[in-house]
Amino acid sequence: MFRVIFVMDIFNRNVVLAKGGVRENYRPVSDSSVICSSSDPVDILESVHPREVYIADLNVLQGKGPLETNASIIREVSFRAKTMLDFGIASLEDVDKALSIAQTAVIGTETGTLAVIKEAALRYPGKISVSIDIKHGKLLKQDPEIPQDPFEIVKLLNGLPLKDLLFLDLDRVGTASGFDSEFLRKLAEASEHSVLLAGGVKGMDDLFALERIGVRGALVATAIHSGSVPPEVMDMGLEMIKKGN
16 A cells, blocks of 8 residues: 655644755744644644654754653654654664654664664664655765665665665655656665655645555655645545545
8 A cells, every 4th residue: 555654843842844854944834734723743633644654853853952852742643643753863772762752763864874774673673764865966974884876775775674765855845846756666666665755745646656656655744734635645545545536
C-alpha cells in the first residue's frame, strides 16, 4: 500500500508550516490551513486522523531548546499514530532518546554519520529510517564516509535492517513544486528499502505518479493543509480513493 505520511514541524509545542526549508520563516499552521483552526498537534490529529506522522522537532534542529521542550507532546502524538521523529540525530544516545517517545528514529545525512546509522540499524532493526537530505542540489552531510552521490548512499545502506529511506529535498519543502520522476524511479529501483519522498507534492496526481514509478510513500503537509490532498487519503490509502472515484 502506498503510504501518505502526515508531516508535523513542531516548534514550541505547536505545528508550523514550512516553505522552502527556511526553518526560521515557518508560521503557525493555523494561519493558512483550510483543515484545522488550531496549531496544537493533538487537536490537529483529532481533525485529520493520519495513520502515520513524521515529526521534525524544530527547537532541537535550530538549537532553540532541548528535546524536553516538545517531548511530552511528541509522545502524545505517538500514542495516536505511528510516529517518525527527526531532531537532527547525531549519536546512538540521540537514537535512544528518539525511540523513547516515538516508534521510528530518523537519521538524516545532514547530522548523522555512517557509523551511527549502521550501529543503530543493527541495534534497532526495523526502527531506523535514513533521510538523504538535499539543499540547493547538493547533499547535506558532515561525515566524509557518506558519499556525495545519493545512489552510492543507497548501495551502502542496502542490506541494513532499516525501516525506510527518505529523500528530502529541502528546497521543495512547502512549495508544491513537484519532483524529478526519473531520478526517483532510479533511486527506488536501486534501493532494497521502501523509498519515501519528502517535499514537493502538489496534489493527488503526484501521489499516483509516485506510486507508478515505485516510490512507496510520500511525506505531505502543505498539500493537506491547502486542500489539494484530502485528509482521508492518509487513513484510507490511494486504492480506496481510486475506488471512491
